[in-house]
Amino acid sequence: MNSKHQYVELNDGHFIPRLGFGTYKPQEVPNSKTIEATKIAIEAGFRHIDCAYAYEVEEEVGLAIRSKIEDGTVKREDIFCTSKLWSTFLRPELVQSCLERSLKKLHLDYVDLYLIHFPVALKPGEELYPLDENGKIICDSVDLCATWEVMEKCKDAGLAKSIGVSNFNRRQLEMILNKPGLKYKPVCNQVECHVYHNQRKLLDFCKSKDIVLVAYGALGTQRYKECVDQNSPVLLDDPVLCALAKKRKRSPALIALRYQLQRGVVVLAQSLKENEIKENIQVFDFELTEEDMKVLDGLNRNFCYVAMQFMSDHPNYPFADEY
Numbered sequence: 674m675n676s677k678h679q680y681v682e683l684n685d686g687h688f689i690p691r692l693g694f695g696t697y698k699p700q701e702v703p704n705s706k707t708i709e710a711t712k713i714a715i716e717a718g719f720r721h722i723d724c725a726y727a728y729e730v731e732e733e734v735g736l737a738i739r740s741k742i743e744d745g746t747v748k749r750e751d752i753f754c755t756s757k758l759w760s761t762f763l764r765p766e767l768v769q770s771c772l773e774r775s776l777k778k779l780h781l782d783y784v785d786l787y788l789i790h791f792p793v794a795l796k797p798g799e800e801l802y803p804l805d806e807n808g809k810i811i812c813d814s815v816d817l818c819a820t821w822e823v824m825e826k827c828k829d830a831g832l833a834k835s836i837g838v839s840n841f842n843r844r845q846l847e848m849i850l851n852k853p854g855l856k857y858k859p860v861c862n863q864v865e866c867h868v869y870h871n872q873r874k875l876l877d878f879c880k881s882k883d884i885v886l887v888a889y890g891a892l893g894t895q896r897y898k899e900c901v902d903q904n905s906p907v908l909l910d911d912p913v914l915c916a917l918a919k920k921r922k923r924s925p926a927l928i929a930l931r932y933q934l935q936r937g938v939v940v941l942a943q944s945l946k947e948n949e950i951k952e953n954i955q956v957f958d959f960e961l962t963e964e965d966m967k968v969l970d971g972l973n974r975n976f977c978y979v980a981m982q983f984m985s986d987h988p989n990y991p992f993a994d995e996y
């Protein structure tokens with residue numbers, strides 16, 4: 674294992690690197706940027722790469738991984754690659770086909786982690802976001818326990834080393850955990866998590882069930898125009914976070930990432946900029962004090978950047994519950 678990296682053991686015995694590289698990018702940014710950034714990330718020491726069918730950059734991520742394997746920087750087994758089952762494939766008969774599409778694009782035989790991306794099912798088809806004639810999203814009705822059973826089969830088939838979920842609330846996690854005949858528990862729940870929304874209750878629940886919480890948006894998200902209110906506060910400009918960063922002689926981004934590691938959260942960091950990517954790996958080089966952690970805990974305001982409001986009518990919309 675890379676000494677720079679620390680790993681967390683998952684409930685199925687596999688290990689996940691505690692820092693991951695995020696690969697979501699806005700449509701207007703050319704896909705070639707993802708190839709370059711992912712290569713830089715691997716060279717800098719990132720070993721965990723988070724992607725998804727819906728990000729539409731799996732080919733680029735796969736190219737970058739292959740190029741870093743070919744030049745001897747890493748071996749396949751050094752890389753921890755995540756992909757996610759998109760909502761238009763939640764019907765049990767479609768699950769494996771989505772994973773196979775991702776594997777083909779990534780040019781991989783298996784992913785290290787496969788997640789149900791979002792608990793709301795959408796109408797099957799080629800459109801990622803199927804809309805009706807009024808521009809309203811067309812949802813579907815799927816029993817997530819049946820979806821999970823096929824996720825288990827994908828693990829048994831060796832297509833995914835580990836399986837988990839994303840954007841599930843406590844009730845939805847409990848539904849899977851209490852499913853009769855459950856073969857594998859989800860290893861993780863990947864959710865929005867940062868100093869403005871620290872997910873304390875969900876984190877405590879996940880810890881009690883040996884489920885790792887993986888944080889996305891830890892730097893305040895990319896503020897994607899399509900789903901983040903542009904008037905929402907800029908996390909990395911927060912005065913308390915910035916003052917602490919100055920005191921500890923680190924950037925606000927590094928403080929925000931380190932906060933998550935010290936509370937037992939696996940954290941993702943996205944960037945397409947070389948200097949930022951190289952900086953983010955330095956999260957292992959320092960520690961925050963207990964007092965610092967308390968100050969950061971004090972910033973919580975349960976503020977969600979990515980609320981996915983357009984799915985809020987669906988009974989499985991996850992963010993209507995307290996957590």
Ligand SMILES: NC(=O)c1ccc[n+]([C@@H]2O[C@H](COP(=O)([O-])OP(=O)(O)OC[C@H]3O[C@@H](n4cnc5c(N)ncnc54)[C@H](OP(=O)(O)O)[C@@H]3O)[C@@H](O)[C@H]2O)c1
Pocket residue numbers: 694695696697698723724790839840863864888889890891892893894895896909924926927941942943944945946948949950952953979
């Ligand atoms: N499961 C899900 O539903 C879900 C949802 C969203 C995201 N994700 C995953 O989580 C990943 C991370 O979330 P995210 O993409 O929203 O963004 P993020 O990690 O919160 O990063 C937000 C922005 O922070 C800036 N940044 C990064 N490093 C920095 C540094 N060292 N100093 C200053 N600024 C820095 C970058 O903007 P600039 O380049 O402009 O500086 C970056 O775009 C995604 O890429 C994706 O893999 C999953």
